Amino acid sequence: MTRYFSQDHEWIEVDGDVGTVGITDYAQGQLGDITFVDLPAEGASVGKGDAVSVVDSVKAASDVYTPVSGSIAAVNEALADQPELVNTDAETGGWLFRVTLSDTSELGALMDEAAYKTFVDSL
Amino acid sequence: MNAPNASGWRPSLGDAAQAKNATSSGDYALMLEEALSFELGSADKCGVDLEAPGRAPAAGLAKFMRKAAPVLPGLTEPETVRHYTRLSRQNYGIDLGPFPLGSCTMKHNPRLNEKMARLPGFADVHPLQPQATVQGALEVIEQLAHWLITLTGMASVAMSPKAGAHGELCGLLCIRAALDARGEKRDVVLVPESAHGTNPATAAFAGFKVESIPATPAGRVDLAALKSKLGPNVAGVMITNPNTCGLFEPDMRAIADAVHAVGGYVYCDGANFNAIVGKVRPGDLGIDAMHINLHKTFSTPHGGGGPGAGPVVLSEALAPFAPLPFVTRGDDGSMHLVEEENASEGHGQAFGRMVAFHGQMGMFTRALTYILSHGADGLRQVAEDAVLNANYVLRACADVLPAPFADSGPCMHEALFSDSGLAPGFSTLDIAKGLIDEGFHPMTVYFPLVVKGAMLVEPTETESKAGLDRFITSLRSVAQRAKDGDDSLHAAPHYAPRRRLDETLAARKPVLVWQGEPGMAGTPSLSEIGGS
């Protein structure tokens, strides 16, 4: 399994042709306490860069963009009752949705962990 | 813990219960806690004496009857008066002190306006009475319309919109109707990034796509950037003038000319009309439509969130599309209502109807009273004093708080500050909460979005110099504490009816209605809703 990062602060961990997507720990720290996560419909087909999910804090609503194209394979049902998982567990249990990738070459445009860390340090 | 009272309710004492001087009631002299009405009342109490009906319901109604009365406890009059009076004391209002919310124009509400609105000839009149029986009410609408047109230098006014955002919608729908009449399908509205949130929301509500225009470093609309976005797909622009940074847009005429040159229309958000009333006529600046918040400039009370009123003045180009209904004056001085029935006689292009009935009559009465009370000299003095008061605050505080646009000249009726330069970990929120402890309502915070940690102070013309001096002293003191890193500010307010409230909890587990049964302390306990 390989983990990639986007400049919009999403992470995606790819296993075969399925990628699990969430927002990074850095992103959750910027957003503050997450109060609600609006998740995409399972089965929906999505294009790279589409705003497919919304993460709400008390004073902001932030779009989450899918870093890859494909179809939504699953969403994290646990977030309905525990949106705070995105705060406490952003890069593991606080994942948002899974995508079945339609074009794995899109992963090439994303950053690896080290590159993302350099990117965040530069902000 | 304190003992429950007769109804079973007891105040939530929180940490105060452990304090050395804790009272047994949970009240502290004039600091009074108050239960929910449902916790105080009971099903067998009623504050209105009503005889019991003496005959059975009509047979036709039987199958529709409610199985049981609504589960709502009642209260007698003395209990009701006490409940709401105690609640009112947990509120701040203009009657208590300055309420310097930028963009909101919280000025004194003259009580004559209240008295006039309550005359039975205005308050106890039905909107569908025969027109011959409501000539005075129609005349109030007509007279107010006349003064709004005169003060803005526009061709016409649509009176029915219910508030500012509803007025924005009215203006944009007039633009849509005018474009439709020209057979054009333009779908883009340009909105500055500093705009009120209602502007892009309204444009989307009216079916337009929103494109953002950047601001210049001097806090004005970037004319060059605006021009670069103009084209045959642009229906119009929405400009706030004076803008949300509290500055006049000196290029307004040039903006209007450029938009008109490509066939678009200019909408002006009139939320800040108070700064220029009697001094500048928007009609002279090339504006096609502008709403006027009667609850701002013309001081109808805001009432803790409305009602407002948002009449929209219109240029010659948009006037034919104004929505129904409206009032016209006949040659003999009689008033006539134009409605669906007779709109085809000369008003066939009206775009439709935005509300049931005629708009916010109660606000019209108050606003007309306000205009006549102030007169031509008074209205101009309103604008001048509002601008003077804001500049006084700006110059008196600019050495302790950064004022991002102060170098470019005077402000209009609002002074804008930023939280840059506070000690690490301190922000606008701390200053706002610190001002609460000082006895003031805070300014507008974190708006406009184009300034980091924005604080927008609008004193209005109804503050005295002595009152402003007290406010300035407090603002300077709190700002200095935030610069010095005074940690006690993080816990402010200390002296308000409530400390900082857990908004995250409220949003994660919404409790929007009381869940209990009457006459019992039925709300979830603090532990049940996640409190400590």
Added chain:
Amino acid sequence: MRYLPLTSSDRAAMLETIGVAGVDDLFVDVPAAARLSGPIEGLPPHASEMAVERHMTALAAKNLSAGSVPFFLGAGAYRHHVPASVDHLIQRGEFLTAYTPYQPEIAQGTLQVLFEFQTQVARLFGTDIANASMYDGSTACWEAILMAARITRRGRTVLSGGLHPHYGEVVRTMAKFTQDDIVSLAPELVADPDDAAVITQIDADTSSVVVQYPDVLGRIPDLAAIADAAHAKGALLVVVVTEPVALGMIEAPGVLGADIVVGEGQSLGVGLQFGGPYLGLFGCREKFVRQMPGRLCGQTVDAAGKRGFVLTLSTREQHIRREKATSNICTNSGLCALAFSIHLTLLGGEGVARLAGLNHEKAQMTFDRLARIPGVSLLNAAYFNEATVLLPRDAREVVRDLADRGILGGVSLGRLFPVADGLHNGLLVAVTETTTDDDIEAFAVALEAILAGETA
């Protein structure tokens, strides 16, 4: 000027602090060409309280106030007795002169009132939740249609012919611009509402059906049947209530299967006011909360553990979501919501039921009496406090003749439905607890005389 506290010496001192010579120097950004140098055309100078009061009182005197004559108008605005304490309490400066509660620590009064108001509306409507108010019933109706479209992701709406025509006009006006597909059924002068026709129109593309309860002619639709039909096709039932007092007597729409219930709250606490400001009520199922328009007040705790209230779920709203907001509404009808809430607190559930019973009883007396007039008959199979009577000729002229005799005798259907010629003999008559036996008799005698051709 009595409203402006600055003195000339204050102004001079402040200009000096600012560092400018005169107030005109503060308006330097306004181009000279845009400055109004002359007087404001026709506007006299400031005036005393006495002078303004004289002017306004003279205008008020040109109106025939409802309380001064026998009065039978309804059609979406009802004259009920408002207890004296309501108007006293809403004029407490802490309520009257507060803003939207953006600083909750010093706005608990307004916020707790909103929480109580939301609870009262939800319990009256039989819905899980309610919001903190909309502008009025007609705009709440359109917002409900938009909300249903967001939930169902469909764009076709069926309007019952029993919907108040102004509400229908608002919906059709807005839909012109949003491209929503609105099917409007035509009203008919028959004894029962158009439930069957509404049900026939529901298809797989239908987002919502909008039914008024009681309807504009005073008839009472069978909501449960319409709800079942709508839900079978995946559509939502939106119920409009223009007379909330009716819900003291007839079953709550939410209990009968309505998904969204909106209404006009003017009947309780607010008064007639020639049509505004009024009070939009909005309730719905809890699962739709994230799609609701308008402000919501929620319960929470403060840093010291005390119960308190805040505006919540604000990410739906325009000041955060901007063009993606569920609505553009900002200012709503806060003070009218307070008045409604106080009136309902005085009444309690049992009081509302008794008030409704009195309204219905007076209506029975009225319609029994009117139906004894030759040529007059009652249309409705069922009614609460308002019903349609059929006259032998156009009711518009009759209403004017009644006004000439000092009686405000209802709303003609010709006024409400100007283009529907078939309705014009209908007269909509509303009766409340304020109606006296003498009012009823005076109305009946005058109506009989007019229909008999007697001149006043």
